[in-house]
Amino acid sequence: MALLDWVIIVSIALLAGAVIGVRRRGGRYFTKLDLRAWKTGSPNRYDEPELAIAAHNVRAQRCSEEEVITDGLTGLKTHPYFRETLDGEWRRSTHTGRQFCLTMMDLDRFKQVNDRMGRLEGDKVLTAVAALLDAQSRQPNVVARYGEDEFAILMPETNTQQAEILAESLRAAVEADDFLRAHEVTASFGIATFPDHGRTQEEVLRAADSGLHLAKHCSGNCVKVASLGPKAGNAERDKRLLEAYLGVEVKRVFSTAPSTFSHYQDKFEQMKPLWDTITGLAFAVEAKGPYMKDHSQAVSRLAAQIGIQAGLSEAEIEEVRLAGLVHDIGKLHVPESVLRKPTLLTAEEFEIMKNHAAWGANMLEPLKVKAIERIVRHHHERYDGKGYPDGLAGDTIPLGARIVAVAECFHNMVSDLRYKSARTFEDALAELRRCSDTQFDHQVVTAFLDWLQIHGDLREQQ
Numbered sequence: 001m002a003l004l005d006w007v008i009i010v011s012i013a014l015l016a017g018a019v020i021g022v023r024r025r026g027g028r029y030f031t032k033l034d035l036r037a038w039k040t041g042s043p044n045r046y047d048e049p050e051l052a053i054a055a056h057n058v059r060a061q062r063c064s065e066e067e068v069i070t071d072g073l074t075g076l077k078t079h080p081y082f083r084e085t086l087d088g089e090w091r092r093s094t095h096t097g098r099q100f101c102l103t104m105m106d107l108d109r110f111k112q113v114n115d116r117m118g119r120l121e122g123d124k125v126l127t128a129v130a131a132l133l134d135a136q137s138r139q140p141n142v143v144a145r146y147g148e149d150e151f152a153i154l155m156p157e158t159n160t161q162q163a164e165i166l167a168e169s170l171r172a173a174v175e176a177d178d179f180l181r182a183h184e185v186t187a188s189f190g191i192a193t194f195p196d197h198g199r200t201q202e203e204v205l206r207a208a209d210s211g212l213h214l215a216k217h218c219s220g221n222c223v224k225v226a227s228l229g230p231k232a233g234n235a236e237r238d239k240r241l242l243e244a245y246l247g248v249e250v251k252r253v254f255s256t257a258p259s260t261f262s263h264y265q266d267k268f269e270q271m272k273p274l275w276d277t278i279t280g281l282a283f284a285v286e287a288k289g290p291y292m293k294d295h296s297q298a299v300s301r302l303a304a305q306i307g308i309q310a311g312l313s314e315a316e317i318e319e320v321r322l323a324g325l326v327h328d329i330g331k332l333h334v335p336e337s338v339l340r341k342p343t344l345l346t347a348e349e350f351e352i353m354k355n356h357a358a359w360g361a362n363m364l365e366p367l368k369v370k371a372i373e374r375i376v377r378h379h380h381e382r383y384d385g386k387g388y389p390d391g392l393a394g395d396t397i398p399l400g401a402r403i404v405a406v407a408e409c410f411h412n413m414v415s416d417l418r419y420k421s422a423r424t425f426e427d428a429l430a431e432l433r434r435c436s437d438t439q440f441d442h443q444v445v446t447a448f449l450d451w452l453q454i455h456g457d458l459r460e461q462q
Contacts, residue, residue, distance in 0.1 A: 071145040073123055074130035082144035082152055089156055090201040093194055101163035101193045102204050103153040104212045105133075105170070108186045108220035110149040117183075122149075125185055132173045137166070160193045160225060167191060167223040175221060186221035188212060295411060300324030302407035303400075306444060309451035310403070316371075320400045323375035327404050330360030330376075354380070358389045375400040379408065384438045402441040406432065406448055409440070 069081045077085070086102070093100050107129065114122040126149065133143050133151060146152040155163055167189040174180055174187040190211025192198065197207035215224040303324040307317040331339060334356055338349045345353060361377035378392060378401035385393030413428035423431070429449070436442040 071130075074126055074145050076130050076134060076151070077142055077144035079144060079146055082142060082146065082154065085142050086154055086201050086205075089154060090194065090204075093156075098157055099159055099193055099195070101155040101158040101160060101191060102208045103155065103163055103167050104146070104190045104205075104208045105151040105153070105167075106188050106212055106216065107149040108188055108216070109184050113183050113185060121183075125180065125183055128177065128179050129174060129185075129187070132177065133170060136170055136173060158193075160191060160196065163191045163193065164223060164225065171221065171223055188215035188220045189223040190215055191223065191225045295415070296325050296328060298411045299327060299404065299407045302411060302448075303404050305451050305455075306403045306407060306448045307400075309454075310399075310444065310447040312399075316400070319369075319371045320375065320403055323372045323379075323400055324404055324407060326360065326364065326372070327376050327379050327408065328356065328360065329363055330356030330358065332363075333359045354388050371398075371400065374398045375404055377401075379404040381405070382439050383441050387439075397441075399444075402444050406440050406444050410448070 069077060071078050089100050092098075107125070110122065110125065113125055126145075129151070130143075130145065133153070137143050137153060140156050142154040144152050144154075153166075155166070158166075171187055171189060174185070180186075190208045190213070192204045192207035192211060194201075194204050198204040211224045215222050218224065300321050301324075304317055304321040307320045312320065334353060338345065338352055341349065357377055357380050361373050364373045364376055375398055377389065378397050381387035381390065381392045381397045381401060383394060383397070383402070385391055387397075410428055410432060413423045413431060414425060416422045429452075432440065432445050432448070436445045
């Protein structure tokens, strides 16, 4: 009886499998073995109409996949595919500890081609450039069309020097091409390396983009690496590094828009380029040391909260907020040996570090936003006149600088730094009170303490 039951169960299963197979074929679903049998001329298992439909479905699926992966105009990889590949390479490199490089490329004077000769001619230019990029990139590289006239190259297991060599050869090829020369089109390149220029894929992308901005600012047709360790005191480098991160677009926003930042709150699209680039600059500073992670953003938030409590206008609050983001940009000029030193600085090293406030203000000078520039320069002044760089005292120190000073010192006290462990929240507040009217403006400290009393523990909000 048990054997009979088993035979019945097996028979039902086989019958069900046969029915399902017939239904699947009725729905025009075929396995890879089915199609292979048809292609190799195996005995006719299916009618020709069914096989034709199956073949058409396979071709349609392949075309759909190609559209996602391949740009229809240039034949290069698409932006989404590139980001997905970058994510995969970042994960592998993080796990294995190997390098990879990212090169961003933008065409110079491409807009003029579209304006003068129309988009069809512009498409021919893009196709010609894509052919050059594809022909000269080695096999493991991933070359993609990243924007309208912007391209990106992912180079696995490549160091900065190797990436520079490739980028320079591509730049020369674009410059030497007769068709592109006739259209006065050249190319600018920005390079960044993981993990040297960033620990995440977003940081590496921002660094490569900053190098591209620097190349564009230098009249284009050149290759620039987004260095995070420039030599201190180089005035020309100051200006060029600032341009790398802020770019021509942000300068245009400042020169054409109203002077009050609160105006941008009603026009987010106008404000976004400013915030993106300022934030990118802050991230570049934070990338120089793990102890600096999120420091600029935290100082920016704290400074804005103090400003609100102190009754500043909306424009003044936005100035303080932005100044908080970039208060340490001068540290881009501080040598890595000083910035990353795990112990207390020597007197000589501290003198170098102190220069970062003035260096940061000099870097911001091309923006012609004096309020932010002055806050950055004076955020290490002391209320008793014993600070730097100018030894200002009392109310001669800009109010925004006094606010950023409190915000930065508080965040430093409650954070783990390279040479000390974090203080408790209560100890940090006690230190602010103790240093009121000496290091800090008493009214600013009071505003911060009042804000805490009203809004609660910052740790819960974080």
